[in-house]
Amino acid sequence: MREFEDENGATWVADIGTRPGMDFKGRYYFVARPGDGDRDQEVALDDVRWNSEKTARRTLRTMSGVELRRRLRAAIGRASQPIRGQRRIPTSG
Numbered sequence: 001m002r003e004f005e006d007e008n009g010a011t012w013v014a015d016i017g018t019r020p021g022m023d024f025k026g027r028y029y030f031v032a033r034p035g036d037g038d039r040d041q042e043v044a045l046d047d048v049r050w051n052s053e054k055t056a057r058r059t060l061r062t063m064s065g066v067e068l069r070r071r072l073r074a075a076i077g078r079a080s081q082p083i084r085g086q087r088r089i090p091t092s093g
Contacts, residue, residue: 002033002060004068010036014068016056017044028056032072043075 002014017031026049033042048057048071063071 002063002068004065004072005030006069006072012068012072013037014060014063014071016050016053016060018053025051027051028053030060030071030075032068032075043072043079045071045075 004012005021007010011034012032013035014033014034015033017029019029021027028050030045030048031042031078033039050059
């Protein structure tokens with residue numbers, strides 16, 4: 001999990017979502033939600049995918065603020081297209 005600010009100074013949290021099932025390739029994907037924890041406003045990009053939780057965590061840790069904001073803009077723009085089977089996984093640690 002990683003906090004960052006959007007262009008307007010609002011706090012967001014970048015996180016990892018996961019798809020259930022036996023297909024593990026690209027199972028983990030980018031999720032962002034407002035810093036206040038409002039899950040109703042959570043958005044995702046299912047084309048930003050990782051094969052392992054370890055890789056997903058490392059990538060989020062090393063993404064620049066510019067990259068996180070770019071991903072957020074893309075996710076908000078696609079928010080009208082929900083991901084089937086979407087489930088956020090805890091990323092503490």
